[in-house]
Amino acid sequence: MAAYSLSTMWSQGRFRSMREFARAARRLGYPNVEISYVVGPEGVEELLECDDVGVLSLHNPVPRVTVADGRSSDALNLASLDEEERRLAVELGRRTLELAAKAGADRVVFHLGGIGDEHFAEERELRRLYDAGVRAGEQVEALRRRARERRAEAAAPYLAQARRSLAELAEEAARLGVRIGLENRYHYHEIPSVDEALALLAEYPPEVVGYWHDVGHAEVLDRLGLVDKHRWLQELGERCIGAHLHDVDGLQDHRAPGHGTADWDYVARYLPPDALRVFEINQRVPEEQVAGAIAFLRQRGVL
Numbered sequence: 001m002a003a004y005s006l007s008t009m010w011s012q013g014r015f016r017s018m019r020e021f022a023r024a025a026r027r028l029g030y031p032n033v034e035i036s037y038v039v040g041p042e043g044v045e046e047l048l049e050c051d052d053v054g055v056l057s058l059h060n061p062v063p064r065v066t067v068a069d070g071r072s073s074d075a076l077n078l079a080s081l082d083e084e085e086r087r088l089a090v091e092l093g094r095r096t097l098e099l100a101a102k103a104g105a106d107r108v109v110f111h112l113g114g115i116g117d118e119h120f121a122e123e124r125e126l127r128r129l130y131d132a133g134v135r136a137g138e139q140v141e142a143l144r145r146r147a148r149e150r151r152a153e154a155a156a157p158y159l160a161q162a163r164r165s166l167a168e169l170a171e172e173a174a175r176l177g178v179r180i181g182l183e184n185r186y187h188y189h190e191i192p193s194v195d196e197a198l199a200l201l202a203e204y205p206p207e208v209v210g211y212w213h214d215v216g217h218a219e220v221l222d223r224l225g226l227v228d229k230h231r232w233l234q235e236l237g238e239r240c241i242g243a244h245l246h247d248v249d250g251l252q253d254h255r256a257p258g259h260g261t262a263d264w265d266y267v268a269r270y271l272p273p274d275a276l277r278v279f280e281i282n283q284r285v286p287e288e289q290v291a292g293a294i295a296f297l298r299q300r301g302v303l
Contacts, residue, residue, distance in 0.1 A: 002303055004277035005056050006030035007244070008039050008047075009254065010290060012283040018043035022052040028291040032056045034278045035103075037074040040064050048103050056276055057107040057181075057242060058100045061092040079113025079162035079191050086161055089113070093169045101176040107242055107276060108173070109181045109212050112166060112200075114190040115151060115158045122147035123188045126224045130251055135225075144225050147188055155191075162191045166200060166209070174208045181212030181241050184232050186220060186253070194231045201239050210241035213271065214280070216253030217244075219262050223251060229263070233270035242276035243267070245297065254282035256289035258296035268301035277303060 006028070011021040018039065025033055035047055036059040044063040047055060061073045067088060076089035093110065100108045122143045129140060166180070173180050182197060192200060197211060213232055222229035233240065245267075246253055247260025257264070257279070271277075277297070281290055297303045 002273055002275070002277050003032065003056060004030070004279065004294070004303060005032040005034045005054075006290070007034045007059070007278050007280040008036045008043075010279075010281045010283055010285065012038055014283055018046040019050050019052070022047060022050045024287075026052045028287060029294050030279070034059055034109075034280075035062050035099075035105075036280075037061050037064050044099065048099075055103040055105050057105050057109060057278060058096055058103070059109040060096040060111070061089075062096045062099055065092075074111075075117075077113040077117060078111070078165040079115070079158040081157055081161060086165060090165050090168050093165070094172050097169065097172050097176055097178050097180075100178045106177065107179050107181055107210075109183050109242065109244075110166075110169070111185060112162045112182055112191045113158065114185075114187070115154050116189060118189070119187050120147050120150055120189050122150065123224065123226070126226070127251055130224060135223075140225065147226060151188065151193075155196075159191060159196060163200065163203075167203075170204055170208050179207060179241055180209045182209065183212040183244070184214050184217050186214075186217045188221060188224075188226050194227065194235055197236055201236070206239055206241075211236040211239045212242050212244070213237075213240050213267075213275070214244040215262055215267055216246045216248050216255075216280075219248040220251050220253060223248075230266065233266070237270045237272060240272050240275045242278060243271055244278050244280035245293075245302065246280045246282075254280060254285075256281050256285045257293040257300075257302075259285075259289055264297070264300040264302055271302065 032054040041063040218229040221227040247255035
């Protein structure tokens, strides 16, 4: 059976300490956890010191800190054209890789940044229309076309910065024996696209950089008509080292598997057996759904 974990995403606001979260995760059927970027320094140390669960992966940047300009560390853009911001994002990424090595976790999930920091106006309008029940037609097609054109025109300098950041992080990952997983993202302006991921992965051996598949992100961009969800695993599956598993209701993701309409048959077919399965469920989901998600994905052939 494939290894699986519960992301600390679910812990937010629910527990007085990360030790309590670890005990709850074990009680609900999760022997392992992923430490995500929502956990501060004290919580990270608690998870590394406790014996209740194993730590198989980290989700950069870990731990969460506030940087000099007041932003949270996870707001920094590894593809930023501001070199100071990019360098700081890389520095925090290196620290996450070091923590992973310390924890004995061999995989770290990375968001590689975006084309600027703002969602495209076209995507915002597509989301509004989707929620209003408008999912086809001339207006929708025009928005999709403009979004694709806008991304193609603006991507080059940001992609170059993302490539620089990845090169620096990959060097550290190789030194530490930790693998980087490049995650497909939730918003259309974010890096990488499928083609960008293919190009980036071709520059590194599988033991250093791989692909990380987020089920919900793929579903949402597919529902908006911006990226065919099937391309991700069909074209990148051989390099996939892990996945974030969560269900999707409309455009709302991070639901417990079994409480949405994600295409689990596709995931079961294309997700490699040795890819780590991480249940990335938000903190509003009740315990019984978190526990029940394991049996649901076993039944669907994902675990």
